[in-house]
Amino acid sequence: MALKFLPHEVADDKQALERFLLEARAAAALSHPHICTIHEINEHEGVPFIAMEYIDGKNLKLTLSGQPMAVDMVVDLGIQIAEALAVAHAKGVIHRDIKPSNIYVTEHGQAKVLDFGLAKLGPKFRDISEDETVAADAPTQTHDLTSAGTAVGTVAYMSPEQALGQEVDARSDIFSLGALLYEMITGVQAFAGSTQAAIFDKILNRVPPSPLRMGIEIPFELEQVLNKSLEKDKVLRYQTALELHTDLKRLRRDMESGRSGVATAASGSVPAATVGSSGSVPAATPAMMEEASASEIVLAHAARSRRWMWVFGGLLVAALAVIAVLLWPAGEEAATTLAESDVVLLTDFVNTTGDPVFDDTLKQALAVKLEESPFLNIFPERQVMQTLQYMGRSADVPLTVEIGQEICERQGIKALITGEIAPLGNNYVVTLAAQECVTGRSLARGQTEVASKEEVLAAVGQSATNIRQELGESLASIERFDAPVEQATTSSLEALRAFSLGMQTRAQGTDEESVRLFRRAIEHDLEFAMAWARLGTVYGNLDQSNAAAEATSEAFDLRDRVSENERLYIESHYYGGVTGEIDKEIESYELWKQTYPRDWTPWNNLSWLYYRTGDFQKAAEEGLQALNLEPEHPLPYTNIGRAYLNLHRLDDAKTIYDGALAKGFEYYSLITGRYEVAYLQGDEKTMTEMVRMMAGKPGEARIRELQAGVAASQGRLDEARSLFR
Structure with missing residues (x-):
């Protein structure tokens, strides 16, 4: 057993005493293997104390000491802490001070949450308090030891709403747990700063660096858990600790069964990227020169992140x-x-x-x-x-x-x-x-x-x-x-049928027929925003830039009618293809990524955008994320390969291109990109193989241009001229 006394110097402080007793009452009401057990609340010689469970272990602050923990241990401890919070939240208790020093780990790896000294008691807790009288006209009153507008908790682990001194609920603890998990994974605080103001700025306005960019290999699903836990907007965060607990349990199961994919950093040699049941695939890459419209305007069905709802009726x-x-x-x-x-x-x-x-x-x-x-x-x-x-x-x-x-x-x-x-x-x-x-x-x-x-x-x-x-x-x-x-979509069944047929023909690669069908849909309903948007896409792929801009502008004017994912699609293409406002285009893609985190489209399109603007490192990073989400499409490989070529990372580019070609992708930009890598590495055998693969296929002219350039650079001018004919 361990005893916790209120220090003598603050024993006469009414607020400190109330906070001390509040911790005791809150924790005593919570009986769970991962919450430190309170045995007794009493006083000795006028000094209040709590008799609590003795924990043979040390707190996470000492355990971490600036070093990352093993991923399996992070997941296991995260499950236990989330489970403890779920129990506390169900009884109306919000901890409000989740941090490493308040988590103890026993020698057997069991997590214990303690120090509910800042806990906020909700109405449910009042139902189980035996020593309180509750006014009938104040059934939802809560105990708060701070005035409105005061931030309570340890600064570096506060939620945005907590930092602003706003009312907090269970989602605040989830953000704090996210910050704790981040530190366990990386060994560094998610929101570190030399002053309180600097830390608050990071909590409110900055996203901590991805562990992947720090060279730390973690399952992609674990990064998604981090991202969702650390959402600035609590509406986009996990809504309950139960939801977070379940995601972590599922991740542990998948890790144990080998089904979880490992996401890796874009720097250094190219690692494998594994997603779902698709198996391991190398990181992605694109060809040196590819038509902008095809990379820029990618139509992909959004993969979704899950959100669970739990309704508690008492x-x-x-x-x-x-x-x-x-x-x-x-x-x-x-x-x-x-x-x-x-x-x-x-x-x-x-x-x-x-x-x-x-x-x-x-x-x-x-x-x-x-x-x-x-x-x-x-x-x-x-x-x-x-x-x-x-x-x-x-x-x-x-x-x-x-x-x-x-x-x-x-x-x-x-x-x-x-x-x-x-x-x-x-x-x-x-x-x-x-x-x-x-x-x-x-x-x-x-x-x-x-x-x-x-x-x-x-x-x-x-x-x-x-x-x-x-x-x-x-x-x-x-x-x-x-x-x-x-x-x-549209209230016209005829318009929707034409649109549906247009989408089918487009999926089969028949852009000209798609134009006719999308136009038919618009004839039935001039306010069919999705039809205008896809018409602009197809015109762009057909290099009809004026028609593409006109159709995309029509879609933009109608964008308030459509669903959120479609609105993001329209806005990003309007800013990128019509007005050229790159900052707004990037902003649209970033919002798209946040709102639909399992959709590869915004990652892929940002990869192409950064390539166009000369930021090849970012192009590679965004492309790798797109590849993790969609390893069965050639475009992420194309974009990453192009970026690696421009970064002179030839071995990485070779790995990407070879991986794509091994999957049976014969996209011409992949083949021409592999040809360029082979040329730069003096691999004539592969150059010849790439020429053979392109024979009689769309894009053959491009590889003939590359051949001509090689011949000219080697002084074989007649051969170069013949290749240009």
Whole structure:
């Protein structure tokens, strides 16, 4: 047992005494293996003391001593601390002073949270205090030992709202835990400074350097946990310690099973980048010269970060919720939730109405609604087509549930979302359902009946919103990212059908046909912002810059109608392709990255932007992040390779290009880039192989130009002239 006395010099300080007793009451109410146990609150010769559990170990401040900890230990301790906070928060206790010296670790690796001296007691705690009288007219009163506007806590680990002296809740502890995890991973404080003002500035305005940029190898998922914990905006942060606890438990499981990918720094030799089930791939690279439009305007389905919502209807419900999550068997999920890394496949809508206007249209509407969610991770249509080809099927075969399940098995996809529209007399019935791919277990299901064709799109949108909630997305997230589908797209079924066909032809590489279909969609609805945006994209790819600028400007004027991810898409392309405001373009991409952290598109486009502006190091770094998120697309490889070439990191560029070519990518910029590396390294055999690979393919003229340049530099002028013909 250990005794904690209030120092004599402050024993007569009323506020210090109240704070001391508050710590005791708060901690005594919390019984948990990872919270220091309080046995007794008493006084000796007029001096108050707390009799508490003796902990045979040392605090994290002494353990760290400026050195990083092993990743597995960080994750394990993080799970224990988050678990302790979850229990405290469920009982209405917010710690407000999470820092290394308040975390003890026993010789057996067990974390203990102590020193609730700054704890803020919420209304739930008052329900369990036996020695207090609560006024009937003040049921939500809280104990706060500081006046409004006063910052409480240890400065370097404060949340932004805490630093500003604002009201804090459980999310403040989550930020502090994020700062603690960062220090455990890197060995340095996330927000260090020589003065309090300097530290506050960093907490409020600066993002700590990524561990990857410090040369520290950590799982990509762990960096995502850090980023989400340290969000300045508490709405974007983890909403509960339970959510953070669950993500860390899942990461530990994946690390133990070898499924977690390791993200690495962009400096030095090129490391492998592993994502999901795709296996190890080398870091990415691009060719020396590539058309700007193709790299600049990338259409990718957003991969999503998960957000869980926990609703507590009182102390008992809160306690039960904590138990349910903390005691759930490892590797299992509640029946109606998905995990952050889980991928979802959309199958084709089943249309039994006989009306062709619903063909493809409703799936497109559903995709728009689901892709605006940062929670869901939708399997990209482009990868669906690739997988079908691997299966020996046509890329345009109807994506039935049976074929969808086969794709799931090949790609390790967690769940299918299916849709159906059927007639019911003069009405229509729209049904959406989600099911586990392997077991067929139902995850969510909803059915809506409408009286007219004009109401069908709204029904799909509302059903999609309901499915998102049933799958575990928080109400706060849904409220923020829930543009009505008929507004985000169009209220015209004919316009949406033309748009859907345009997207299909574009995915197949037929830009000219896409132009015709997007224009048809706009003819049906002049305010169809998404159609204008994609029309601008395709015109850009066809080198019709004036038409591209005109269409993109139309989309920009209509951007307030669309979903958040689509608005970011439109704004970034408008600032980059129409006005040339690079600062605003970068700002749009950075916001895109924050809002949809699993979407590779903004990382990839920033890589190309930094390459264009001559910042090759940043181009490589952004490209590597894009590659981690999307290793099955040639563009990240193209962009990274181009950056490495300009940084004269030839071995790294070679590794990137070889990795891309080994995956079967025959994108011409990859081949020409590999040719250049071979030339600079004197590898004539590879140069010849690259020329052979490009023979008769788009981009052959570019490699002939490179050949001519090589011949001219070696004095073979006649050969150079013949290659230019």
